Amino acid sequence: MAEIQKSEGFIDWLDQRLAVKAFMRVMMTEYWIPKNINFLWAMGVVLVVLFGVLLVTGLLLLMYYKPDINLAFDSVNYTIMQEVEYGWLWRHMHGVAASATFLIIYIHLFTGIYYGSYKKGREMIWITGMVLFIAFSAEAFSGYMLPWGQMSYWAAQVITNLFSGIPVIGDDVVIWIRGDYVVADATLTRFFMLHVVLLPLVIIVVIAVHFYSLRFPHVNNQESEVFDFEIESEKFLEGRKKESKVVPFWPVFLSKDFFVVGFFMTIFFALVCYQFDFAMDPINFEPANSMKTPAHIYPEWYFLWNYEVLRGFFFDIGGMAAMDIGLIAFVIANIVFMILPFLDRNPMNTGPAHKRPVFKYWFWLLVCDMIVLTVYGKLPPTGVNAWVGFVAAVLFLGLFIALPFITKHEAKGDAQ
């Protein structure tokens, strides 16, 4: 046991018992981040802030929300939106923050791909990040059901029905997920549980693992330059701050992040108060009605690329039903980013995309294709739209099939 002495003050008292000073050094003042970074490196902190917004507003909403199909819609749209003081603000912030989280996740994800931050020791950062993406997707989907509006109901109906595509046990799985033959009260209550308890717990744990996985390979930098963090941090501590290639997390790195967060939150509140339809679809302000199918059923914008991969295969090919091909493609699309570090067969070249001769085209093609998929995932799948969706879905799969070959080829060029 440590030798406890009469303390010189509160901090010292705490330090003798919890080693807070050493803890702060490890977590903040001597946690080293490369200096050569740009604002895209602040997206992680922006996501933490957004998650905080979701957590706090979620707790406030939870005080009034009623998870019952007869009460849910009114508890949201009357009690929270109209009766509770600033209830509308908590709901708008919650809804817009959910959408904004996905926008930032996508920026964060593409930043990781562009700067090669998913390989050469950083695989676990990437994989835990993709686990977070899936956990957030489940969180968003379960949350979208809670207001029990038209799209809550019909999206739940369509998405849970996808599991019927699983061979042999599919139909039973659907009933097991719904807790009923159709989407009903049992479905709402269990998705409520997932949304407010299980998934947030999972997310918090995986966020911790995601941060932890950053400690050993360190944060990447703009040029993917490899240097010795020990030597550079000593330079900084000796006072050769300008010469050192690293900065401490606190206050230097965070001072920049606060600025980026401020800039982003300014836009966020403009969206919350004036431009919220993209995140809170008007059709969901119509109460769920199992007798009235909406003219257009579509998921929230951040699931559209995925949905279009599913829907893009609209005709049978070689005796295989269109629905089955779509489902297989959908499953691949959901896991293919996870295995990206292993599809890249040029593991030693961690340079940013603009310094990689072939990969850069692959990257921008992927970005454009995913935007096309997103847009056509919302448009009615008729006429030429269906074909654009088909081509974009095939291209999406093709890009990931081509990646090992492209990167292998690139690796050969690098070796020469």
Next chain:
Amino acid sequence: MREFKILAIVLFFTAVTYWGVEPYAHSQMHPHVAPADFGFKDIEPLHVNGNVESGKALVEANCIACHSIKSLGLEAPMSFEAAASAYGVVPPDLSHAGVIYDKNYLAGFLKDPVSATKLSHKFGDTKPYAMPSFNYLSEQEIADIVAYLGNIVSTKASNKMVFEEACGRCHSMKYDGFKAQTPASSLKSYLGAEAPDVSMMIRSKKAEYLSTFINEPLKMVEGIAMPRVGLTEASQEQVVAYMESVGDRKKAERESLGLKLIGFMAIFTLIAYLWKVQIWKEVE
């Protein structure tokens, strides 16, 4: 400089995606329709001026057997339930009918209710409309009735009153404690459809859509059971304003608080920037 370039690229792709899934996708899903027609151009306008006195006699002889005129103390002869089971739908109160409905529309409606309401897909010889046609009256008599109805009250109807008279026979406004006059079961057998509660319609349909929709429902939704009721532009604005005051009653608070929140974050950003510059001066 590099940071601005990156920001420009990020903003560009975000903007393209936003444009694609919001304005562009919605323009594809909801094809453009002609704007609201408050002139009711398909109805032949009245050619004669009405006489209020003879209109009064005509209304007393023809209308008040079914309709109430509460502003004159004339109550409906039947309860809502009895009227609904007798006619299918509760006949509207006529206190403000001459003011809130367009005059030419009213004349056209008296002559041929089914084509004025654009409900020929729902009503005809086999299933008669609750309101009989008065096409046996002369043009002058029709004009007299319209003139009298427009002369009943001098006070302007409140937003809620317009809603109750024009919409409240079928639609409830639960969040304002208003229940549709016609019981849902009668309405369903009469129209073949239920009339939804409209408490949140201002958020689910938005004011712009509603202004075209209320003016002529059939133009927006094929085969819809909702009639064209012939509200004047001003009255329809009152209905939409009432819907907003119920379904989006925090709009004013939202719009004024928005400025404060944005201002707060802008000041935060400025201070954060100055702090960042100061901190990074030491390391760069």
